[in-house]
Amino acid sequence: xxxxxxxxxxxxxxxxxxxxxxxxxxxxxxxxxxxxxxxxxxxxxxxxxxxxxxxxxxxxxxxxxxxxxxxxxxxxxxxxxxxxxxxxxxxxxxxxxxxxxxxxxxxxxxxxxxxxxxxxxxxxxxxxxxxxxxxxxxxxxxxxxxxxxxxxxxxxxxxxxxxxxxxxxxxxxxxxxxxxxxxxxxxxxxxxxxxxxxxxxxxxxxxxxxxxxxxxxxxxxxxxxxxxxxxxxxxxxxxxxxxxxxxxxxxxxxxxxxxxxxxxxxxxxxxxxxxxxxxxxxxxxxxxxxxxxxxxxxxxxxxxxxxxxxxxxxxxxxxxxxxxxxxxxxxxxxxxxxxxxxxxxxxxxxxxxxxxxxxxxxxxxxxxxxxxxxxxxxxxxxxxxxxxxxxxxxxxxxxxxxxxxxxxxxxxxxxxxxxxxxxxxxxxxxxxxxxxxxxxxxxxxxxxxxxxxxxxxxxxxxxxxxxxxxxxxxxxxxxxxxxxxxxxxxxxxxxxxxxxxxxxxxxxxxxxxxxxxxxxxxxx
Amino acid sequence: xxxxxxxxxxxxxxxxxxxxxxxxxxxxxxxxxxxxxxxxxxxxxxxxxxxxxxxxxxxxxxxxxxxxxxxxxxxxxxxxxxxxxxxxxxxxxxxxxxxxxxxxxxxxxxxxxxxxxxxxxxxxxxxxxxxxxxxxxxxxxxxxxxxxxxxxxxxxxxxxxxxxxxxxxxxxxxxxxxxxxxxxxxxxxxxxxxxxxxxxxxxxxxxx
Numbered sequence: 001x002x003x004x005x006x007x008x009x010x011x012x013x014x015x016x017x018x019x020x021x022x023x024x025x026x027x028x029x030x031x032x033x034x035x036x037x038x039x040x041x042x043x044x045x046x047x048x049x050x051x052x053x054x055x056x057x058x059x060x061x062x063x064x065x066x067x068x069x070x071x072x073x074x075x076x077x078x079x080x081x082x083x084x085x086x087x088x089x090x091x092x093x094x095x096x097x098x099x100x101x102x103x104x105x106x107x108x109x110x111x112x113x114x115x116x117x118x119x120x121x122x123x124x125x126x127x128x129x130x131x132x133x134x135x136x137x138x139x140x141x142x143x144x145x146x147x148x149x150x151x152x153x154x155x156x157x158x159x160x161x162x163x164x165x166x167x168x169x170x171x172x173x174x175x176x177x178x179x180x181x182x183x184x185x186x187x188x189x190x191x192x193x194x195x196x197x198x199x200x201x202x203x204x205x206x207x208x209x210x211x212x213x214x215x216x217x218x219x220x221x222x223x224x225x226x227x228x229x230x231x232x233x234x235x236x237x238x239x240x241x242x243x244x245x246x247x248x249x250x251x252x253x254x255x256x257x258x259x260x261x262x263x264x265x266x267x268x269x270x271x272x273x274x275x276x277x278x279x280x281x282x283x284x285x286x287x288x289x290x291x292x293x294x295x296x297x298x299x300x301x302x303x304x305x306x307x308x309x310x311x312x313x314x315x316x317x318x319x320x321x322x323x324x325x326x327x328x329x330x331x332x333x334x335x336x337x338x339x340x341x342x343x344x345x346x347x348x349x350x351x352x353x354x355x356x357x358x359x360x361x362x363x364x365x366x367x368x369x370x371x372x373x374x375x376x377x378x379x380x381x382x383x384x385x386x387x388x389x390x391x392x393x394x395x396x397x398x399x400x401x402x403x404x405x406x407x408x409x410x411x412x413x414x415x416x417x418x419x420x421x422x423x424x425x426x427x428x429x430x431x432x433x434x435x436x437x438x439x440x441x442x443x444x445x446x447x448x449x450x451x452x453x454x455x456x457x458x459x460x461x462x463x464x465x466x467x468x469x470x471x472x473x474x475x476x477x478x479x480x481x482x483x484x485x486x487x488x489x490x491x492x493x494x495x496x497x498x499x500x501x502x503x504x505x506x507x508x509x510x511x512x513x514x515x516x517x518x519x520x521x522x523x524x
Numbered sequence: 525x526x527x528x529x530x531x532x533x534x535x536x537x538x539x540x541x542x543x544x545x546x547x548x549x550x551x552x553x554x555x556x557x558x559x560x561x562x563x564x565x566x567x568x569x570x571x572x573x574x575x576x577x578x579x580x581x582x583x584x585x586x587x588x589x590x591x592x593x594x595x596x597x598x599x600x601x602x603x604x605x606x607x608x609x610x611x612x613x614x615x616x617x618x619x620x621x622x623x624x625x626x627x628x629x630x631x632x633x634x635x636x637x638x639x640x641x642x643x644x645x646x647x648x649x650x651x652x653x654x655x656x657x658x659x660x661x662x663x664x665x666x667x668x669x670x671x672x673x674x675x676x677x678x679x680x681x682x683x684x685x686x687x688x689x690x691x692x693x694x695x696x697x698x699x700x701x702x703x704x705x706x707x708x709x710x711x712x713x714x715x716x717x718x719x720x721x722x723x724x725x726x727x728x729x730x731x732x
Contacts, residue, residue: 082562102559103613298566332573336565338636350572416609451610453562456574 039130040507042514046074047323048524055080055309055320057297058328060088062491062505064283065135066326067290069513078320079287080311082296083454085277086284088328088492089121090502092275093361093445100453101446104419109443110363110401115394118361118401119276120447122502123389124148127267129503131510132279136272139282146269147392149260150377151226156432157251157382161243165379165433169226170243172257173213177220178245180212253380260378264501271392279502297329299338302485310338324516326509328492330354331480332457341484348476352494353464354457358411358448360385360404360426362441367400368434384413385429402441404430408500411458415448422446459499460492469497481511486519559614560630567633570679572641575607577682581635581732583666584627586673589703591615591623598700605694607685635677640728642680642721649726652719655710656727664730671703677732680724687711687720 046052052075056063059081067077083100085091093099095112099120110116124146125132136143151169160166187208196204208214213223220242228237248254272278284291298310298317307325311318329337331349339346369375369390376392389403404426407414414422423444430437449458462477463469469477477497483489489512496504560579565571570578579587592615593599600612618626656664659672666674675683689695690711696704714720 102562103616296561296566333562333565333571335573336561336563336569336571336576338566338569352573418613451613453559456562 039134040510040514041069041131041134042510042517044069044073044513044517045521047520051323051520052076053306053320053322054078054324054326055307055322056326056328057300057309058082058088058492059086059280059284059291059293060328060492060505061090061280061283061502062493062509063326063328064280064287064291065506065509066491066513067287068135068283069509071287071290077287077290078322079291080295080297080309080320081291081293082329084293085280086291086293087121087277087280088455089449089458089500090276090280091120092117092277093120093447094118094275099445099447101448101451102453102456103451104446104448106419106445108445111399113394113397113399114274115391115397116363116399116401117275118359118403118445119271120359120361120445121449122276122500123271123403124265125270125272125502126264127270129501131506132503133270135282135506136279139279139286141278141282142273143270144273144393146271147376147390148265148269148378150374150390152373152375153377153388153390154374154379154381154433155251155253155257156380157253158432159382160251160254161247163432165381166243167226168257168377168379170240171248171254173223173226174243174245175248175254175257176225177212177214177223177242178248180208180214181218181220183208183212184214184218251382253382256380273393297337300325300327300334300488301340302488304485305487307487323487325488326512327488327490328494328505330455330457330492331460331490331494341488344479345484348480349490351462351473351476353461354450355409355459355461355499356411356415356450357406357408357458357500358414358446358450359406360422360447361445362402362404362426362430363443364400364402364441366440367394367397368436368440369402370396372434379433381429381432383429383432385426388430388433402430404441404444408458411448411450414446415450419444419446422448460494461499462497481508483512483515483519489516560626563610567636568630569636570638570682572679572681575681575685576611577679578638578677579630580633581677582630583668583673584631585668586666587630588623588627589671591618591626593701593704595623596700598698599695599704602689602694602697604692605689608689608695635732637732638677638679640680642684642725642728644718644721644725646722646725646729649719649722649724652714652723653726655713656723659706659710664727665732671706674732675727676730680728683724683727684720687714687724688717691720 054070054075054077056067056077056079059079063079064086067079071077093108094117095108095110097108099106099108153168154165155168155171156163156165187204209218212220213225214220222239222242224237224239226240229240231237292313295311295313298312301308306321306323309320309322309325331352332354334349374390375395376390379388380386384407385405387406389406391400394400414425417425426444427438430441449455462473480490481495491508491512493499493501493505493508495508498504560568563571563574563576564579565576568579570576590599594612594615595618597612600608602608659667659670660675661667664674664676666672686695690708691714696708698704714723
């Protein structure tokens with residue numbers, strides 16, 4: 001503030017702002033912020049007689065998508081799934097379920113009620129994920145709104161105000177007030193002679209005033225945007241005290257209060273009523289006997305005119321000779337499955353690193369968050385649990401399931417802990433946000449995707465440089481996306497620029513189907 | 525936590541780590557998958573994607589010792605032994621009986637030669653291997669009497685990792701790891717990563 005932004009600097013800033021159209025397109029190309037997905041369902045023709053046998057490896061959503069689309073036009077499809085359940089990382093945990101973590105088997109003992117579940121993997125459906133939504137509609141999967149941000153939820157950081165949890169709205173309102181004043185100081189009418197007209201300048205200043213909730217003198221003196229300290233309904237509202245920015249800026253989490261409803265979580269988010277696995281159930285219901293469980297694949301041999309797959313069923317080796325194979329087995333497993341896939345294809349497969357995401361959940365003995373005016377949404381903490389998610393469903397029921405941790409990128413510390421250590425870690429984190437948390441929750445479930453049987457990793461990591469794929473990595477990606485010998489397709493969110501979203505897996509499946517259809521037609 | 529005691533059912537394929545003490549009717553029970561193959565690959569051929577070595581064709585006495593070491597925390601507990609730390613909790617629930625069953629199962633897997641993934645100087649590795657040969661055999665066939673496992677036929681990338689781990693003290697430093705303690709100074713004698721790659725390249729030439 002002692003050093004105001006010069007007009008020239010400000011115009012440069014504006015130039016950058018007005019140039020964001022270009023930036024967004026570049027980011028989209030890098031996979032950081034995908035465009036709204038077009039509806040990409042391929043138009044498929046019925047197979048020629050004797051040429052319609054397809055084997056799908058893995059009953060993840062990409063495999064199920066392929067199986068469903070091909071079944072509808074008359075292909076003879078078999079889906080081989082190594083585990084006992086479909087869905088892969090679409091997984092809902094509820095009463096009686098086994099969490100099949102290698103070395104740490106857990107059984108869920110929560111109350112057996114429809115709202116008492118937790119989505120251990122995929123948990124949110126943005127309204128822009130049109131293909132996924134279209135399958136929900138087609139398969140009769142009821143959806144409800146998922147609340148991603150609650151302004152009454154909490155932000156807690158040991159480095160900020162002695163670790164006291166603040167309401168999301170108290171953080172965002174004061175951060176915006178500070179930023180608004182900063183903008184206004186940088187951008188007075190005197191600096192706006194050119195190129196703006198007077199009315200344009202007023203518009204800009206009005207935006208700044210509105211952004212920061214500033215008064216007529218362009219000063220932030222507090223706001224009722226974050227509610228009143230008291231009153232406001234049938235008597236005068238008492239404005240809350242300002243929280244000075246110098247305190248708020250100690251936390252890196254404050255940005256979450258401004259961005260939770262932007263990017264991929266910007267569109268209205270949804271979830272299936274009763275758990276994300278209702279989507280998988282919709283597919284498997286439609287596919288019936290075509291999906292075979294506990295049938296681990298032993299070998300994949302591609303021929304010029306088809307693919308031979310060996311697998312185990314009831315302990316006995318079986319084989320399928322198919323015309324086409326669609327494979328959503330996690331790439332890191334394929335290195336351990338006998339195959340004759342081309343060397344460069346396997347090289348690309350082995351390049352992918354395994355994601356390390358973790359989650360945790362408790363049964364809450366009471367819906368204590370509702371007593372704190374929190375209904376849905378996410379609280380953020382500097383503790384390693386990072387996030388608490390309050391359920392969007394089951395409002396005002398006796399109990400609920402609280403998501404007790406979610407770290408998307410760095411879960412190995414948690415993964416290596418014993419179950420008892422993980423639970424203590426979850427409780428310690430939750431206590432930062434709700435002091436009596438330890439007494440309010442019970443029956444922990446921990447999810448370390450890196451150790452889950454038949455998965456051993458979360459979403460594939462292509463980029464090793466931290467900033468999206470390098471050109472070399474992109475070349476490997478395209479190698480793996482293309483069919484081996486025109487017959488074997490790798491699919492799944494692992495074959496996308498945007499891992500860990502169901503839409504990516506479906507689009508990958510659609511890409512493969514369209515490619516196959518083109519080959520079938522050109523051969524005919 | 526539920527009782528994590530593991531019993532082993534009769535050796536129906538695919539039911540190695542089986543039902544713990546929990547009322548079967550109450551849960552959607554299905555904890556009977558072949559854990560070994562999830563990481564170690566179909567028929568235990570090893571999986572580079574998981575960094576899990578081959579088991580098929582490896583000596584049962586050596587596999588037994590390693591499973592026992594993992595179970596006891598003698599191996600796979602050093603903070604820097606990343607792969608070992610992935611394996612270690614898998615062995616914890618095993619009983620002596622289930623280890624015996626596992627070895628019988630693994631013994632039934634067909635051995636297939638490991639894919640060679642290294643391109644280093646095998647000729648330069650040959651003299652380095654002379655020290656190894658005294659225990660592991662001149663054809664890297666292993667020597668049970670000395671407790672030295674076969675090296676020939678193992679995944680080369682695994683041998684490299686283990687030599688590096690021994691050299692760096694990530695393996696073979698636990699007080700109860702008798703054989704590991706013998707191996708550690710041998711690995712330390714390999715001067716650098718190049719020497720490790722060369723000696724493993726030589727082992728690759730020994731076939732199997």
